[in-house]
Amino acid sequence: MDPAAVGHLLAFSLYEGLAFGFIAIGVYLTFRVIAFPDLTVDGSYVLGAAVAAVLIVVGVNPFLATLAALGAGMCAGLATSLLNTKLKIPALLASILVMVGLYSINLRIMGRPSLSLLRKVTIFSLASQLPGLETRLVYQLVVAGVLAVIVFFILNWFLRTEIGLALRATGDNEQMVRGAGVDTDKTTILGVSIANGLVALSGGVVAQAQCFADVNMGIGMIIIGLASVIIGEALFRPKGVARLLLAVLGGTFVYRLVLSLALRSKLMSVGDLKLITAVIVIIALAVPYLQKRIRREWLPPAPRW
Amino acid sequence: MIAPMSENSSLLKLKRISKVFSKGTVDEVRALDKIDLNVAVEDYITVIGSNGAGKTTLLNIIAGVYPPESGEIMLNGRNITKLSEYRCAEFVGRVYQDPHVGTAAKMSIEENMAMALLRGQPRGLRVATNKQRRELFRIALAPLGLGLENRLNALVGTLSGGQRQALALVMSTLSNPAILLLDEHIATLDPRTAQIVLDLTDMIVKREKMTAIMVTHNMEMALHHGNRLIMMHKGRIVVDMNQEQRADLSIQDLVVAFERASGEEFVDDSVLLRPGNVVGVSDL
Numbered sequence: 001m002d003p004a005a006v007g008h009l010l011a012f013s014l015y016e017g018l019a020f021g022f023i024a025i026g027v028y029l030t031f032r033v034i035a036f037p038d039l040t041v042d043g044s045y046v047l048g049a050a051v052a053a054v055l056i057v058v059g060v061n062p063f064l065a066t067l068a069a070l071g072a073g074m075c076a077g078l079a080t081s082l083l084n085t086k087l088k089i090p091a092l093l094a095s096i097l098v099m100v101g102l103y104s105i106n107l108r109i110m111g112r113p114s115l116s117l118l119r120k121v122t123i124f125s126l127a128s129q130l131p132g133l134e135t136r137l138v139y140q141l142v143v144a145g146v147l148a149v150i151v152f153f154i155l156n157w158f159l160r161t162e163i164g165l166a167l168r169a170t171g172d173n174e175q176m177v178r179g180a181g182v183d184t185d186k187t188t189i190l191g192v193s194i195a196n197g198l199v200a201l202s203g204g205v206v207a208q209a210q211c212f213a214d215v216n217m218g219i220g221m222i223i224i225g226l227a228s229v230i231i232g233e234a235l236f237r238p239k240g241v242a243r244l245l246l247a248v249l250g251g252t253f254v255y256r257l258v259l260s261l262a263l264r265s266k267l268m269s270v271g272d273l274k275l276i277t278a279v280i281v282i283i284a285l286a287v288p289y290l291q292k293r294i295r296r297e298w299l300p301p302a303p304r305w
Numbered sequence: 306m307i308a309p310m311s312e313n314s315s316l317l318k319l320k321r322i323s324k325v326f327s328k329g330t331v332d333e334v335r336a337l338d339k340i341d342l343n344v345a346v347e348d349y350i351t352v353i354g355s356n357g358a359g360k361t362t363l364l365n366i367i368a369g370v371y372p373p374e375s376g377e378i379m380l381n382g383r384n385i386t387k388l389s390e391y392r393c394a395e396f397v398g399r400v401y402q403d404p405h406v407g408t409a410a411k412m413s414i415e416e417n418m419a420m421a422l423l424r425g426q427p428r429g430l431r432v433a434t435n436k437q438r439r440e441l442f443r444i445a446l447a448p449l450g451l452g453l454e455n456r457l458n459a460l461v462g463t464l465s466g467g468q469r470q471a472l473a474l475v476m477s478t479l480s481n482p483a484i485l486l487l488d489e490h491i492a493t494l495d496p497r498t499a500q501i502v503l504d505l506t507d508m509i510v511k512r513e514k515m516t517a518i519m520v521t522h523n524m525e526m527a528l529h530h531g532n533r534l535i536m537m538h539k540g541r542i543v544v545d546m547n548q549e550q551r552a553d554l555s556i557q558d559l560v561v562a563f564e565r566a567s568g569e570e571f572v573d574d575s576v577l578l579r580p581g582n583v584v585g586v587s588d589l
Contacts, residue, residue: 162419162428165412169420172409179368179407179477181394181424 011137013260017253018144019209020224022151022202024232024252025245026195027225033159034191035171036084039095039222041199043102044076046218048200049207050109053117056208062123066204073200074193076102081192085185106215114214122208140209147205151198152245159241167191199225220274227277228252230284255280316516317344317367317484322376324362324540336362337373338540344484344518349510351527352520354537360520363537364486367518369393380483395425398477400470400490407473410462414453414472417461418442421476445475449505467498471505478509485510487519503530524556536563 023045030038048069055065076098083094107113123143133139158164169177170187177184199221207213232251238244262268262276292299324337336359344350352360366373369390378386380396401407408417419433422441439457446454449471453464461469470490478485487506491499507530510517521527527534534551536544536559544562546554554562 160432161430162433165433169409172411178391180420183391
């Protein structure tokens with residue numbers, strides 16, 4: 001591989017790591033921070049893409065359209081968390097219900113299975129007009145980078161505020177949080193909503209980058225996010241909010257890089273990606289268990305929910 | 306506190322509180338049976354009773370974990386019967402038997418304390434820990450003598466059970482709640498740590514002039530701590546003694562008092578045959 005190709009591969013993986021990194025941060029927020037196994041992701045990712053695409057097609061400012069994607073995703077998270085907190089439907093089931101329902105909603109929003117954004121004004125086409133950002137890879141990197149920096153700083157601040165602290169404590173010890181006078185229903189709702197807002201933001205950005213939105217583009221996104229989180233935690237072993245967020249972004253980058261390399265090797269095709277991802281997650285989840293088996297430590301039975 | 310500090314000024318009033326679990330099934334349990342309890346300001350009540358007597362249910366009812374089947378709970382003249390747990394937290398500090406329940410393992414000591422500091426207050430978008438608050442946390446932790454004040458950034462999961470329980474105790478009193486509930490909070494600690502945490506409890510209750518209810522299985526502890534003793538049996542309060550009434554009491558007297566009040570043989574060995582109690586008898 002010549003240096004230019006290596007550089008291109010790294011830069012492309014970095015862009016993907018940032019754009020898909022929002023999904024990983026969302027998954028990290030639900031699975032790790034508030035301990036809410038949320039599968040809404042597959043639906044809310046497409047929801048973000050659909051909302052952004054439709055608004056851009058009718059000529060809405062692309063930045064507003066991207067914000068609207070974020071807002072729509074938050075609504076999806078709101079639906080899931082309300083099913084869980086107010087109707088006491090288990091988190092996993094509640095999120096699957098919303099995910100399935102969102103498929104129809106996404107089709108309704110777009111009016112057709114796929115929507116093209118070619119020759120429309122997107123955040124990327126606007127950025128490409130700036131001096132020095134003419135190359136596709138450069139403007140993709142810059143746009144995704146700026147968004148990632150904004151999200152990073154907001155979350156790094158928010159998770160250390162009084163409300164953010166209550167959110168984190170909810171996933172750690174719900175009893176303690178209620179004892180401290182916080183309604184854990186509200187923190188759960190807030191956390192799941194923010195997480196799905198970020199996932200939908202990713203959908204809105206990716207749709208603009210690839211110039212189309214497709215109703216099936218979300219399949220397996222939850223596993224991709226989970227794989228990124230697991231890789232980031234395993235590689236960087238982060239401590240503290242800021243490093244955790246960076247580790248999750250880093251994990252997404254590494255995951256994307258591995259996938260790109262696997263595709264270049266011509267051993268597998270694009271269609272094999274989902275299986276590879278699933279296998280990565282299975283290995284990542286199985287290894288700690290098998291290590292304990294070898295050390296003959298006692299292990300509780302696997303949770304059913 | 307504007308209320309007069311006289312002995313009779315009532316802080317918490319339980320009026321004919323009943324709580325039934327699994328109502329209408331064969332497992333129906335009357336955990337609390339028309340309980341009346343008046344807790345005065347600065348009362349430090351110890352509660353004893355056999356398993357299933359309703360001690361923990363009593364604390365849960367006060368803390369708003371679940372509402373009573375019937376009856377009324379008044380705190381400072383305000384009806385709090387139907388307030389949920391997180392709303393009651395404004396008035397109630399609580400330390401549980403299990404040190405893991407009162408603290409969050411994956412968060413640092415200062416983050417745990419910031420959670421506790423804001424009990425009952427609206428939470429906003431200020432960063433939760435700052436220089437001023439850290440200073441406050443250090444001052445609150447220093448009397449423990451455990452060195453936690455120098456480890457504010459340590460994750461609570463890295464502390465021992467005793468350290469976590471001491472931290473939980475400080476956290477439960479940090480926001481100056483109207484009433485402190487202690488649910489066998491030293492039962493799982495080793496004897497030495499248990500003594501330290503118990504001494505700390507007495508110290509904090511005294512220093513902050515707190516009103517407290519402490520559930521215990523240890524008769525010696527029940528006799529020698531606090532200023533009032535309650536014995537529960539089958540969901541009722543069968544003995545209620547103030548400082549003077551229990552002053553010359555031995556554990557044997559306590560058993561007799563129990564038998565007379567409940568009108569049946571006192572057969573639960575678990576209360577009597579604890580090592581701590583045997584020591585207590587020789588002390589008396």
